[in-house]
Each structure stands twice: as structure tokens, then as C-alpha cells.
Amino acid sequence: MAFKGGGMGNMGNMLKQAQKLQEEMAKAQEELKTRTVEASVGGGAVQVVVNGKNELVELKIKPEAVDPDDVEMLEDLVKAAVNEGLRKVEELVSSEMGKLTNGLKIPGLF
Secondary structure, X not given: OOOOOOHHHHHHHXXXXXXXXXXXXXXXXXXXXXXXXXEEEOOOOEEEEEEOOOOEEEEEEOHHXXXXXXXXXXXXXXXXXXXXHHHHHHHHHHHHHHHHXXXXXXXXXX
């Protein structure tokens, strides 16, 4: 049974497009590793910067957020700030990769 419309040529084009997309995504992933997002909580009491590799690269704590009698509050602020930073990085990665795939979710890529 023969394919109509030059099926093998279409398959070659699809493979070329897939390879190009893979190369573009690899490049975008490398670029995203250098991008950062900022997050703050507690009215700016705790600020973090997280990079595209999901690494905490900066943490700032205002002196007034440090209360020796309420260390638990500071711990909660730090956790909240880090989690917000990680959420923002996830949004950034998803948005940038979505531009390349036209919103198609590809398992294992992002």
C-alpha cells in the first residue's frame, strides 16, 4: 500500500521540524538557567532571588524581621519567600517553553 501525497517526504519534514524544535528548546533551557526572578514576603521583610536552575541565589532579611522571641515567624517567611520564588521560576520556564511548543505540554521537558 502506497502513501498518498509523498508520505515519506512529509515524514522527513516532520523529523526536521522536530529536530529544530529540540535544538530551540535546548537553547531556551540554557538561557533560562541564567534568568532570575525575585520574590518577597512580609512587606519586603524577606526577599529572595531564584535562578532558572531552581537555585536560591540571593536571600535578604530586614533586621526588623529578626525577632529572637519568634524565630518560627522568620522561618515561615523564608519558606514562603523561597516557595514563591520557585513558583515564579516555574511560571517563567513554562511560559518560555510554551512559546516554542505553542502551548503543547511535552512530558519531561518542563
